[in-house]
Amino acid sequence: MQSIGERLEEARKRKGISLREAAEATKIRSDFLGYIEQNKFDFDLPELYKRGFIKNYARYLKLDPEKIATDYNAQLLSNTRGGKKGGAELFGQIEIKKSAAAEDAQTDSGSYGRISTQGSSSHNDEEPTEEDADKTFYLKIGLVFVGTLTLVFVIFGLIKAILSSGDDISDEPDLSTPTEITQPAEPTAPVNTDVANNNELKLVASGTVYVLVKQQSDNAILYRDTMSEGQTVNLTKDGAVDILFTAGENITIESGGERLRPSSSGTAKITLP
Template structure:
């Protein structure tokens, strides 16, 4: 009759799976799988781990895990009974030997070296098993900690990207905040920027109210202010085909982000900035 280990090994070889591949797939160390296939279940782990390894390995090999675990329990119970029987016979022999001489019996009762060595070995194996279990627990905790850090880092990156995209594309939705910051952070040199003026006729009527119309041929962000009192007439983004008529009194300074995408319509004619990109013009 095949043992549990022989059945598992035969099923693995029948599927053409190496021991290393099985260990990677089941997340069980290869030395544990090797001991299981050799029907050696005395490696230093609690019995609940052994049962879990055997059940997972059987399911991985498409075997009936319940049947395999039942056979394992029967084998373990049988080994336990055999061990108790052998122990009782051994102690019986010890009693026969000690009956021959009182002095030998006294020496054996006071300091049995064989029992002392067995107890020490069991203590050492127990300590090694506890150390392995503690190491496995530490590794598992470290793994989950790294996964948590990765998850938090990913969320932070997504949040930062969202804020950046919103700050870039959100000018039309909230021009009073983000677009204002964009324009105010740019330093314009008025002496280096072109200043265009209307014809002499428009200069004569500059003191009176003279509406101007901002017409956009493409997306452009504009800020228009009256020079004399710094009254802000308009601040916002105009899309292609959009226009904005402003009632003004006096000279108007217009700051823009794309000079090639807009014109200014006045009574004196149409003014088009002579530069592209960010600059400023003055309409008298």
């Protein structure tokens, strides 16, 4: 039957891996791996680390780490029975405890009893290096998740701020260079006497239109808003006024007893005395 070291060495050579490559992959010194393959388990390390190294090395070579660890415990027990003084000291006093149940199990299934190391914890088979690596891995995953979530919130806030600032932009149409109507608007039928006064101005919308009425004498804004279909606005002016609008086909102006309709559609300006 092959020893533990022979099985590990054979598995490594079968995969074409050198000791140095195995040491770099497992983070175990190459001289320790050499001792293990030579079945020299008396190198200067606590028993906890020896077991951890053997299991890690077996796992790396795709062998059953639990089977290798069991064989190692059996070999360790066999060496202690071979005559090392009193209970065999392996870098710490090893005390072999057998209960009646353990002895029965040994008879039935070939168990080698239970080995406990004085001064070591009850979790001798734990592998500190692997556990620490797992903790580090999960910590990194958590940090990446938190960072990504923070970045998403920042981007969302920026987009919301940009959209909010866009709402403040005035939706008033550009009337900076309107087409000025030099000819008088087309008069229609006379209107009621309640608008016959030259200082009275009435705006009637037949569709959606934006209207700006500005008094020339003092540049006062008499009216500025979007009118909807059927809406009527009555104004009192003092002298000549400029009337700017965006849809001439949708507005009728009543002033001085006349009803005026712009002769052109689209944005334009009318001056009334």
